[in-house]
Amino acid sequence: MFEKISQHEQVVFCNDPSSGLKAIIAIHNTTLGPALGGCRMRPYKSTDEALEDVLRLSKGMTYKCAGADVDFGGGKSVIIGDPTTDKSPALFRAFGQFVDSLNGRFYTGTDMGTTPDDFVHALKETSCIVGVPDEYGGSGDSSVPTAQGVIYGLRATLQALYGSEDLSGMSYSIQGLGKVGYKVAEHLVAAGAHVYVTDINQEALKNIVEQSELLPGTVQIVGGNEIYGADADIFVPCALGGVVNDETIDRLKVKAVVGSANNQLLEDKHGIYLQQKGILYGPDYIVNAGGLIQVADELYGPNRDRVLNQTRAIYDSLLAIYKQSKEQNLSTMEAANRFCEDRIEHRKRRNSFFSHDTRPKWKVRH
Numbered sequence: 314m315f316e317k318i319s320q321h322e323q324v325v326f327c328n329d330p331s332s333g334l335k336a337i338i339a340i341h342n343t344t345l346g347p348a349l350g351g352c353r354m355r356p357y358k359s360t361d362e363a364l365e366d367v368l369r370l371s372k373g374m375t376y377k378c379a380g381a382d383v384d385f386g387g388g389k390s391v392i393i394g395d396p397t398t399d400k401s402p403a404l405f406r407a408f409g410q411f412v413d414s415l416n417g418r419f420y421t422g423t424d425m426g427t428t429p430d431d432f433v434h435a436l437k438e439t440s441c442i443v444g445v446p447d448e449y450g451g452s453g454d455s456s457v458p459t460a461q462g463v464i465y466g467l468r469a470t471l472q473a474l475y476g477s478e479d480l481s482g483m484s485y486s487i488q489g490l491g492k493v494g495y496k497v498a499e500h501l502v503a504a505g506a507h508v509y510v511t512d513i514n515q516e517a518l519k520n521i522v523e524q525s526e527l528l529p530g531t532v533q534i535v536g537g538n539e540i541y542g543a544d545a546d547i548f549v550p551c552a553l554g555g556v557v558n559d560e561t562i563d564r565l566k567v568k569a570v571v572g573s574a575n576n577q578l579l580e581d582k583h584g585i586y587l588q589q590k591g592i593l594y595g596p597d598y599i600v601n602a603g604g605l606i607q608v609a610d611e612l613y614g615p616n617r618d619r620v621l622n623q624t625r626a627i628y629d630s631l632l633a634i635y636k637q638s639k640e641q642n643l644s645t646m647e648a649a650n651r652f653c654e655d656r657i658e659h660r661k662r663r664n665s666f667f668s669h670d671t672r673p674k675w676k677v678r679h
């Protein structure tokens with residue numbers, strides 16, 4: 314086990330038989346501040362699969378926090394269960410108690426399979442919850458700024474590819490029409506684009522088709538596997554991670570991959586393969602940082618303008634990473650990783666120079 318978690322500071326297994334909660338919290342690195350990251354709920358096939366996911370996701374959060382320049386570290390949690398049948402107030406309250414037991418080392422909120430309303434129950438047990446609805450003192454649905462950030466990422470990518478950031482007239486293949494993917498699809502169709510969409514949820518597909526009838530762009534539904542070969546300009550993964558892999562890369566006809574899904578590359582080497590194939594990759598943790606920016610900002614007192622400005626900066630960060638990758642002949646993922654690792658290293662030196670006990674410097678509202 315220690316070999317498996319060797320890059321992480323702490324991993325907590327949470328078991329509450331009375332509510333049925335089985336969860337894992339992983340804290341990857343707290344150099345920049347207390348760990349922050351959402352909670353994913355999935356019917357994982359095994360504990361190993363859940364552990365693998367939470368370890369990868371929490372590491373990604375360390376890089377995402379560094380890339381977005383927020384004073385938090387990398388953490389994430391997963392609940393093993395089916396989000397359509399296994400949710401209950403008791404389950405989220407039990408989860409909240411485990412989060413509280415970490416005494417401010419870990420803050421959490423929504424991710425795939427969970428919604429802001431779920432965390433209203435957890436909030437009764439701990440103040441270390443972010444992204445609950447406004448009426449509960451939170452900053453609301455973090456998928457709104459995440460989707461905005463994806464749109465800035467798409468604009469920057471079009472700018473890098475074609476010298477124009479105009480979204481219209483282009484085509485996009487979107488995988489997953491959940492909280493983030495749906496908003497991205499809606500925005501693109503409203504801009505006059507053609508989108509190919511796929512989801513395992515038929516209701517989400519029906520909704521976007523109905524919505525598109527009122528908008529200038531068009532929507533075409535494709536099968537789960539067909540999305541990889543869709544004749545689109547940009548592939549926009551907004552569901553699971555690991556979708557850019559040995560099998561799918563050969564099928565991609567797109568010029569770029571830019572989406573919200575965490576850990577899109579099965580392994581970092583797939584970023585190099587994309588580069589070799591002439592496909593521009595927008596590193597996921599740079600593109601999808603909008604939600605993180607909002608929930609991190611919430612702890613200083615929510616301010617929508619501040620969040621919007623910081624989310625807009627995703628455009629510039631991405632262009633800077635594309636430039637660096639070109640100049641240094643690195644994949645865009647390698648360029649992004651270097652940028653974030655430098656920031657963390659720099660802060661590590663400052664932390665130890667001043668003191669070991671200055672975090673956290675904000676007061677959390679109760």
Ligand SMILES: NC(=O)C1=CN([C@@H]2O[C@H](COP(=O)(O)OP(=O)(O)OC[C@H]3O[C@@H](n4cnc5c(N)ncnc54)[C@H](O)[C@@H]3O)[C@@H](O)[C@H]2O)C=CC1
Pocket residue numbers: 423424425426427455456457459488489490491492493494511512513514517537551552553554573574575601602604605
């Ligand atoms: N919600 C947020 O603010 C953020 C989300 N992300 C990432 O973005 C991705 C999407 O997140 P959310 O929209 O919040 O999740 P969600 O649970 O609201 O939506 C996910 C959607 O993907 C669909 N889906 C699942 N498996 C699929 C498959 N094999 N093929 C096609 N569709 C499939 C689901 O039916 C659902 O509609 C996740 O990887 C998440 O970690 C990243 C940063 C922030």
Ligand SMILES: O=C(O)CCC(=O)C(=O)O
Pocket residue numbers: 349350351352377422423424444455456575601602604605608
């Ligand atoms: O969006 C959130 O609520 C927290 C940030 C996060 O978990 C993520 O960016 O994956």
